Amino acid sequence: MRGIGGGVATILVIDDDAKLRQMLRRALDDMGHESLAAADGAEGLELFARYAPPLVITDILMPNKEGIETIRELRRADPGVKILAISGSGLMGGADFLSAAKKLGADDALYKPLRPAELEAHIRELLARERTEAG
Numbered sequence: 001m002r003g004i005g006g007g008v009a010t011i012l013v014i015d016d017d018a019k020l021r022q023m024l025r026r027a028l029d030d031m032g033h034e035s036l037a038a039a040d041g042a043e044g045l046e047l048f049a050r051y052a053p054p055l056v057i058t059d060i061l062m063p064n065k066e067g068i069e070t071i072r073e074l075r076r077a078d079p080g081v082k083i084l085a086i087s088g089s090g091l092m093g094g095a096d097f098l099s100a101a102k103k104l105g106a107d108d109a110l111y112k113p114l115r116p117a118e119l120e121a122h123i124r125e126l127l128a129r130e131r132t133e134a135g
Contacts, residue, residue: 008031008032008127009033009034009054009055009127010033010034010035010036010051010053010054010055011033011034011036011054011055011056011057011123012035012036012037012038012044012047012048012051012053012055012056012057013025013028013035013036013037013038013056013058014037014038014039014041014043014056014057014058014059014062014067014070015037015039015057015058015059015062015086016039016040016059016062016063018039020059020112020114021037021039024037024057024114024119025037027116027119027120028123031120031123033123036051036053039062040062040063040064040065041058041062041064041065041066041067041069041070041073042064042065043064044056044058044065044070045065045070045073045074045077048077048078048081049077052078052081053081054080054081054082054127055082055083055084055123055127056074056081056082056083056084057083057084057086058070058071058074058083058084058086058106059085059086060085060086060087060097060098060101061087061097067085067087067097067101068097068100068101068104071083071085071101071104071105071106072104072105074105075104075105080133082107082126082127082129083105083106083107083108084106084108084109084110084122084123084126085097085098085101085102085106085108085109085110086109086110086111086112086114087101087109087111087112088111088112098110098111107126108122108125108126110122
């Protein structure tokens with residue numbers, strides 16, 4: 001499994017909400033994972049290029065480089081990376097951002113607010129899928 005340290009996996013969190021980034025990093029640490037964090041897609045893509053984590057959790061609506069564009073670029077950079085799209089917007093102006101994210105390359109999607117047990121279950125499933133596909 002790819003990663004930067006001795007944790008179960010290295011997971012990159014991309015979200016423009018600093019409090020949510022910190023909450024996600026704490027939750028990932030509690031699960032035994034290493035975590036990296038970025039405030040937008042551009043910063044996230046730089047960290048991804050440097051560390052190649054097996055899983056990326058990305059918000060959809062962000063400044064500078066939004067989530068759909070980030071997902072497409074992650075998929076081009078590494079077709080095997082697992083991507084969990086998150087959004088608090090759900091349906092906005094008739095657009096379902098999480099459905100669009102899944103159609104454009106996200107492996108899974110969750111609505112905010114995130115519940116720790118639900119987040120952990122989705123992460124376990126995605127990482128198990130990564131191990132199965134790699135092995």
